[in-house]
Amino acid sequence: MLDFPRWKVIWLWFVTLICVVAAIPSLTSTMGLGWPSSLPEPKINLGLDLAGGSHILLEADPSQVRLQRIEGMEESVRNKLKQDGQKAGREIRISDISNRDGALTFVVADATQVDAVREAVLPLTNGAGLTGQRDWDINVVDGTRFVLKPTEAGISQAVTQAMDTAVEVVRKRIDALGTKEPTIIRSGPSRIVVQVPGLQDPQALKNLLGQTAKLEFKLVDTAAIASDVAQGIAPPGSEIVPYVSATAGGGAAVEVVKRLGGIRGDQLTNAQQTNDQQTNEPTVTITFNTEGGAKFAKLTQQNTGRRFAIILDGKVLSAPTINEPILGGSAIISGSFTTESANALAISLRSGALPVDLKVVEERTVGPDLGADSIRKGMIAMGVGTLALAVFILITYGRFGVYANLAVFINVIMILGIMGIIGTTLTLPGIAGFVLTIGAAVDANVLINERIREERHRGRKVVQAVELGYKEASRAIFDANITNVIAAVLMFAFGSGPVKGFAVVLLIGIATSVFTAVTLTRLWVAQWLRRARPTEIAL
């Protein structure tokens, strides 16, 4: 038990040394000292709750994706039937189109054309997933009514694609803000976690992420009857869209626009915040790519003299009259912006529209001042606690207490070193975990020392008592640590950010404390016993 072959001694010191060296960068940086930049720097990262920053959980609504797919299908079906009708020289007429109740339904006017419609619609569906399922179910009921329903596999595939795009868009927007080291990760099927360190006020960030930036240009339906619109009834083929604010509409609260025939403002090469030359009001200038420019030119050419509405995320920004065809491929959008909101819109448009609306469902922001305060107080508490504990252990166990304290000291350094090596994040509960580990680590030494005391009382010789002390106490130390590991692992599995950080410190602390409190102290005690050969020990 107390025999330590030379290789074992060297090995123990080697392991300890590595951890100590790895801890140096973390220690020097808190003390404001440097570390040679040519060497690898295993440093502990500070969590958002200590360094300050924002953790934002964004969530998309999968039912929105379903609706978008159905609306997209409606447009595809219409276009396809129009083309096929022209090709065959005979128009295919459909009516009673509905996209409610999670399916697209329509009735083919001429029953003899049902097969032709089926032929036309089938290629619009695709395979989804590995099971050979398709993304749409096509059924014909009552002979002429088509029911096109997106399958679950199709929806989940579409959600996955939308979220992949959304992550990219979010990344571009955050990069445009110029923040340092953002973390952006998918979480589950329809969520994105965004972590940005060092922000005092995440408002600008949230504004940017909350904006879907779906820009549309739709023609105003001038045939709408005012009294119907007031009751919320739009003419067939049109829809009522509210103004973004009361001032934007210049008195009008809503605008009636044609559902189809407009264009999307997503084919852009650039978007910039500009100012109106006459009024100096903030505006956004967008530049279309070739295809988008051609579409925009066509729309403005065909509708000169009419009004069109510029719609952002389902709200009308403005509805100007098209005075002349706009052929230059760029357009200026005004809509009672502030410089900030115009700038945010420009960034959003540049980074592309989000394929789905993202809502902030959870936010954790800690200002850098509060974080710094937490670190300071945490360090003071740790220092005072450790010192008080060291004194208590010293006056209780004398020489054995010195060993125990030395073990605690090395333990702290080792935890820091290992955290640095594996690059974990220290959170505020993690600091508490540190303090707790220090308190608990001496438990192993208390168990051992009390046992040695006991064995001495039973009349055993010094060496024998020490040997038995370590042997008999090890069992309980082992079992106790296993239960702690169980609790910490579950905490890691179910906990959120800061709590995970706490669990990591506990787990590392359990491992290192067994090493320092049991193995290292045994080495020291053994060496002392061999050197001094005491016949009596003070315990």
Added chain:
Amino acid sequence: MKLLKLVPDNTNIHFLKWRVPFYVVSMILIAASWGLVLTKGLNLGVDFIGGQMIRVTFERTAEAPVSELREQVAKLGYGEPVIQRFGKPNEISIRMKLPEGSEGDAALSDKMSRTITADIKRNHADARIDGVDSVSGKVSKELGWDAFKALGFASLAVAAYIWLRFEWQFGVGALFALIHDVSLTLGLFAITGMEFDLNIVAALLTLIGYSLNDTIVVYDRIRENMKKFRKMPMPELLDLSVNETLARTIVTSLSMLITLLALLLLGPDVIFGFTAAITLGIFVGTYSSVYMAAPILIWLKVNPNSFVPTETAMEKQERLARERA
């Protein structure tokens, strides 16, 4: 140097003599804790009920204008805020739960926190927003369920481990001690109205691990003594085991308390509740390892023969063969 000896050698305190009254008291305390939790309820944080909490420091004011703020925030139409001081007099937290019946609105908590922070900044130029926690109804439900699962699994897992290492009676005893510790801590949170958030769940999980340390040390000694003193009656044996490990129990608990007190008094205000929960847990955990975990072994009729290797089938055949010969 004369060493400090908190517990004299060879103590012989009859702990188990008072096991019935202590058990009754413990049971009453557990029942009272749950009664409080169920009637008065826990002061659940935004983590579990949804809503938002904003921490504000007024940099140029000695004392935060609490009543003015309360009025101001109430005017925003989300209901009455709970405004509390934390740390210095100019540091406050404004807590606001989601309005009744709007838990399904995913974006509401965010909208609330935006409106409130904007309002505070507009009316108080020296207000520094130190932290924002906003949790939607759906996320708060998930967090609550995760916390519940983690606590349940952890309790069962450690009890199962002890069953595996000892005997089933010990596993039940450990589970009882755990329920006692967790219940009393919950009771403390119900009675003081301290905020119960995710950190407290982490504290309870820590507690499950650490309060069992004591129990395991006592159990380990019981097992050892059961092998040593086969004829000793259980109550006497339990008393002996508790007495033998008493010095260790006291010293370790004191060690933990020293570090925890430092954290409680000098540490960051943000984790005060967390530290308080663990500190209380260490107290009740020490008590429960003596008065909850040990006596239950008597009632569950732990047999001293449990830890003596029994004859295997093969050994029996060999013995019978020997006897025949």
